[in-house]
Amino acid sequence: MKQAKVRLYVEQGLGEGQTIPLTKEQAHYLFGVMRMAVDDPVLLFNGRDGEWRCVVTVANKRNGELLCEAQTKPLQMPPDLWLCFAPIKKARTDFIVEKAAEMGAARIVPVTTDFTNSERIRQDRLQAHAVEAAEQCGGTYVPEVAELTKLERLLADWPDGRQLMFCDEAEVGSAKRLAASEGGPWAILIGPEGGFSEAERAKLKVLPFAHVVSLGPRILRADTAAVAAMTLWQQALGDWQ
Amino acid sequence: MKQAKVRLYVEQGLGEGQTIPLTKEQAHYLFGVMRMAVDDPVLLFNGRDGEWRCVVTVANKRNGELLCEAQTKPLQMPPDLWLCFAPIKKARTDFIVEKAAEMGAARIVPVTTDFTNSERIRQDRLQAHAVEAAEQCGGTYVPEVAELTKLERLLADWPDGRQLMFCDEAEVGSAKRLAASEGGPWAILIGPEGGFSEAERAKLKVLPFAHVVSLGPRILRADTAAVAAMTLWQQALGDWQ
Known part of the structure; x- marks a missing residue:
């Protein structure tokens, strides 16, 4: 399994089988700057559902989509x-x-x-x-x-x-x-x-x-x-x- | 007694009655940037003799001189x-x-x-x-x-x-x-x-x-x-x- 080189914060809910549409900025970063392509892994977190390993399913310059595969970390709240x-x-x-x-x-x-x-x-x-x-x-x-x-x-x-x-x-x-x-x-x-x-x-x-x-x-x-x-x-x- | 607004590191030895000639950069900082004048106080330290209260005795744009009056702090070495x-x-x-x-x-x-x-x-x-x-x-x-x-x-x-x-x-x-x-x-x-x-x-x-x-x-x-x-x-x- 390829190791994810990118870790991103997203607003959307994360869970197995969830698809995550990317914003223009996120697509630019993943595909323009980081040169990622379909099937490449990305780690996502949203501050609520822990960290998830996702893969790129659509990779265009101005948009893209990820698919959530498995949770890699539970949510770890900091102390209050x-x-x-x-x-x-x-x-x-x-x-x-x-x-x-x-x-x-x-x-x-x-x-x-x-x-x-x-x-x-x-x-x-x-x-x-x-x-x-x-x-x-x-x-x-x-x-x-x-x-x-x-x-x-x-x-x-x-x-x-x-x-x-x-x-x-x-x-x-x-x-x-x-x-x-x-x-x-x-x-x-x-x-x-x-x-x-x-x-x-x-x-x-x-x-x-x-x-x-x-x-x-x-x-x-x-x-x-x-x-x-x-x-x-x-x-x-x-x-x- | 006026409070010193400036604290400077110098290379020279510091001690009572010592005069401290200033470099062009130090003179520019004290008299150009900080607008200090004769009789204004400055704190000096050199990493060896503690901290000394000095006063400006010569204040020109490109040179100047300070006079060491009294030690305000002993040398405090950090831990090793x-x-x-x-x-x-x-x-x-x-x-x-x-x-x-x-x-x-x-x-x-x-x-x-x-x-x-x-x-x-x-x-x-x-x-x-x-x-x-x-x-x-x-x-x-x-x-x-x-x-x-x-x-x-x-x-x-x-x-x-x-x-x-x-x-x-x-x-x-x-x-x-x-x-x-x-x-x-x-x-x-x-x-x-x-x-x-x-x-x-x-x-x-x-x-x-x-x-x-x-x-x-x-x-x-x-x-x-x-x-x-x-x-x-x-x-x-x-x-x-």
Whole structure:
């Protein structure tokens, strides 16, 4: 059996015997860029039905069709972890979304804070980055990228029972570990370049669901901090245990 | 006392009363880009003498001079950790070097492996990235970027007593923790996109100083893996403890 060289996210339901019509972009990628032909295998996932081995049944430049043959992976949900972060420069914001998908966040929440430079995001573009990262990392789930929210509003509407890992760069040095007893839904909050304002820090530190965590003695850029924080969380409480 | 807005790496020795002549590029940055003037404060470090508060004494477009006033931080050496990685696409290689400096690696070692795409690096450009990252993250040390080495050669010349954290993406799922007893000098080895070859994996796994570590159930890109691996190491054995 030929090994599939391509892994694609699709919207449609996947199941044995299902046919999957391709969009113009997907057909261009498979047949124009990757030079695939009828009978070549492709792996598909849709975030709901796991991963399926499919074969090309129709291969035209502008359209095509795949046939679902067999499931190759069940759906593997990531732990219930949100990554909340303040958007920074475009390339680094893209990186944070990519990293969140790879590291296994369930939801990505861009937030504006007092020191956030960027007041707008392209939610659709960030969502496309999350899809691409899921295609790449072999995951069967794509985290949802939420609309940009004000930090104040996010905290006012905070869901009952969700804990918050607050990575405060002013806490440099004091490494508090996450205890394995603190399971359940969590969120990580990463500040913008320049960190949180004094008012924000004061407010965050007294929240009953907030846990202040240090990320070592050097000041990390926001994208580095996001990966480091997700690593600590996944190892202590997530699916790296 | 005015707060310094700029933090610069210089080659010269730093000490009380020392004058520091600026290069054309440094003068352009301080006086052209940052619009600084005589008496403005600047923080300097050189990787040896800690961080010093200096003031501008001469401010011309093409040259300038600073005077060292007082030490603001002692030299803080990172733990004796090497980050060895296979160079990937340019932007991601730059990121890995930046991340290694921020996360506190002492030495950055680019290695060619069986599946490495890139057979050349610009060592000077990568070193400049490490300097910039150190300026940014508040560190007082700049990790050295070594010349590109073949993995085979690196392992043949491996220093006595240095342990190796080998991040094998084929080990997905089995999360072995680093034990706090395994202190001393270490290195982390991150493979290229496409991972290590079977021959390399077989060779690495039987090395007496190698420890195979898993980075969770998803396949991470090399730059993500580098940050995640350094996080695990710093928390278990390094200066995040």
